[in-house]
Amino acid sequence: MLAAPLAPQNVAQASTASPGKSASVSPALLPSTEQHPILSMVKASPAALDSGDCDELENKRHDLVAAGKDVAACVTYGPTRRVRTDDMQAQAILPVPQWCLDSALDGNWYGFREEACTITGLKVSVRSLPNNAVIGEMSFNEYRFTYGSSTSVTVAQQIQLSMYDGWGQIAGTTVGGTAQCTGACTLVSSDFPIQPVTLSSRPGGEAYLRTTQTAAGTRSTMEGVFKHRFFNPSWNASGGATTELVSEFPTIRCDNSVPGYSVPGCIFPDWAGVYTYRLSGPYAELAEHIRDAQQSGLPGAFPGTGPNTAPLTRLVDPMLQNRNRAKACPTSWPRPEGRSCDEYPMASTQQGAAGRTATGRTFPWCSVSALPTGVTGPSGWSSCMIDEVQNSNGGSDMNVFLYQDQRILDFDKFYINIAP
Incomplete structure (x- = not known):
């Protein structure tokens, strides 16, 4: 799915509001309304069920029949089903974002640096033990959505269930659970009360996790889960409940380690950072150079926009950055009036020129006579003389809206997206 490109935003101040229900959460913690360049994915399958699933029930x-029990229920993860597009919007704790609803219903996590989502199938089977017959079923889509802010140390997690099919001995079924967090965190709040399960209800819960490490120079991770069960008094062989489901969420990284930036915050490190330059924007020449460099085969192109989608990785060592600049843009090269030398990959990446054994390249419009044109392939670097104001301001904006705002630390992955 290709959406509108990500536009720079002002860096929000760290939130000091106390977490609570979604309606009272500080705006700094709310999911971004900004459109993202493309939906990226992490292959993260649902957690396996604890003991007591349908296979164990059969064993x-x-x-159980010998003990006088006659009805039991078990629950398994299964395929999702595409239902109406507004399935989880009307009564949601927070509306599930449209990019999530548009994603593949395959149990994988989709997301960005500050929010992530998965839609997973669940099936509850009610069985008559004496004749091993299925006497009821409930089919669900389970929606898990988590969001935070790169300038907040609190992350929200929510889970909701939508039953789209059900029959048989299921009347009176309820569901409820609790949240937990592990790692350098504290569970600020957890709210997943017992709620009825019907075709029209949307039972679910929400929790807020906060990192316990915010001092300068720190970096830590935390993870949250929801544990929940389905209940029905008629399921006497299973104690009136299914086995406990463990719904996991992506790892959260919190830090106060971004160079030159003293604001702590949290992101989802499974997703690479993305920064967009526009060919028609204020940094048109900078964007044109990066586009030409990426199309020639150099890394860092956002998936679907160039031949080499290997991500760039950040380099924070100033001395190594200077070596990259010195090799890609020697001071002996003449600079046309009003222009400065731009290098790609940038000096602030591990892929910078100093570590490359292959030759550099340039393009006919770049006014660099010391390097050849027409060079292609993934090795080397590119140099180009571009408008010096664009070069300076474009680099400063990338530092704020990528490195700081998306908390790109040393060796973190990111892409440069070039938009029309």
């Missing part, structure tokens, strides 16, 4: 069936 215990004869013993």
Whole structure:
């Protein structure tokens, strides 16, 4: 899915509001309304069920019948089903973002640096133990959505269930659970009360996690889960409940380690950072150079926009950055009036010129006579003389809106997206 490109935003101040229900959360913690360049994915399958799933129930069936039990329920993860597009919007704790609803219903996590989502299928089977017959079923889409802010140390997580099919001995079923967090965190709040399960209800819960490490120079991770069960008093063989489901969420990294930036915050490190330059924007020449460099085969092109989608990785060592600049843009090269030398990959990346054994390249419009044109391939670097104001301001904006705002630390991955 290709959406509108990501536009720079002002860096928000760290939130000091106390977390609570979604309606009272500080705006700094709310999911961004900004459109993202493209939906990226991390292959993260749902957690396996604890003991007591349908296979184990089958193994215990004869013993349960001998003990006088006749009805049990078990729950398994299964395929999702595409239902109406507004399935989770009307009564949601917070509306599930449209990019999530548009994603593949495959149980994988989709997301960005500050928000992530998965839609997973669940099926509850009610069984008559004496004849091993299925006497009821409930089919669900389970929506997990988590969001935070790169300038907040609190992250929200929510889970919701939408039953789209059900029949048989299921009347009176409820669901409820609790949240937990592990790592350098504290669970600020957890709210997943027992709620009825019907075709028209949207039971769910929300939790807020906060990192316990915010001092300068720190870096830590935390992870949250929801544990929940389905209940029905008629399921006497299983104690009136299914096995406990463990719904996991992506790892959260919190830090106060961004160079030159003293604001702590949290992001989802499984997703690379993305920064967009526009060919028609204030940095048109800078964007044109990066586009030409990427199309010639150099890394860092956003997936779907160039031949080499290997991400760039950040380099924070100033001395190594200077070496990259010195090789890609020697001071002996003449600079046309009003222009300065731009290098790609940038000096602030591990892919910078100093570590490359291949030759550099340039393009006919770049006014660099010391390097050849027409060079292609993934090795080397590119140099170009571009408008000096664009070069300076474009680099400063990238530092704020990528390195700082998306908390890109040393060796973190990111892409440069070039938009029309």
